Amino acid sequence: MAAPIDFYFDFSSPYGYLGAMRIDALAEKYGRTVAWHPILLGAVFKATGSAPLPTLPMKGPYSLHDFARSARFLGIPYQQPPVFPLSTQLAARATLWIAQTQGSVKAIEFAKAVYRAYFVSCMNISEPEAISTIASAIDLDPGILLEGATSEDIKTRLKEEVATGMQRGVFGSPFVIVDNEPFWGVDRFEQIDAYLKNGTI
């Protein structure tokens, strides 16, 4: 059986959200599974000397326009959250804890719910209250989740995810690796489709 497709994402990345709404269907089309890897772009940007798109001169205003337009183009609901970007550490840790204790299917369900809470309902997903609400809605115990998500073990796991991602060349979100072939951006999904189909481009 082929290895899973690696899907790296940050919860405050609009293009990561758009990718998250598409990656499973794309993989399934070719009988592949997806390994979801929440990472922290802040840590990556420190290493690459980059910064969040909306903070950049000229690129900032364009990006805000392009986030919403790209979502409309792909037929995916989108609202620009007023608090943006924000800390995604807790959401990422919670995802890893769910994966470790309940398996990846539940973790992916949670990750998609977090993304929708942020980019459709505009909830402040940096806050424990928001994470609790999202968890409850998919039948997870919020108290146990928050305790697990803030354990030393899970903090270490997230650091390892970020470090491993960077070692593999991940520098943005979404970042997809298919059999060692790297693809950056939701605008590379057509190339990913071609690569999955033909094994080459």
Place this chain on the structure above:
Amino acid sequence: MAAPIDFYFDFSSPYGYLGAMRIDALAEKYGRTVAWHPILLGAVFKATGSAPLPTLPMKGPYSLHDFARSARFLGIPYQQPPVFPLSTQLAARATLWIAQTQGSVKAIEFAKAVYRAYFVSCMNISEPEAISTIASAIDLDPGILLEGATSEDIKTRLKEEVATGMQRGVFGSPFVIVDNEPFWGVDRFEQIDAYLKNGTI
């Protein structure tokens, strides 16, 4: 008649080259014309605090891989030039001089020839000898071209193109403006197609 589509590009931009090979056909599909605007990304990057892709940590190696892969995906010939990036001032000025003295059709023919010389034949298009060779091949007098391209009038024209582009929000290459709607990157050409078709996205 609808206004021309504005196509901003830098001659040392691989994605600008890929866009240049596609923009006229895309516009023609919807009965539109294209106004080609050579600009200097160096000047733009100074204002935005950005830098050429290949010089950036992690993004650099990925970009070199993605340039060639994107070209293959689009079915466009591509060779990574060994001298990259390079100064595109002379090529840009020559394009503007041709547009001013022989009209835009000839200028576009020249611009495409320069791009192919750089990204297919790997000529060093920063050098007057290369510009002369390219000009001769499309029946332009190289001596008159080089004299015109280095005149004060044309130097000022190029500065104006860059300044006007930046006032309009242009910060990369290719950058396309359709009826005030801005699109950055050859990976937005599908969105441009939808916009030209429906007048909205």
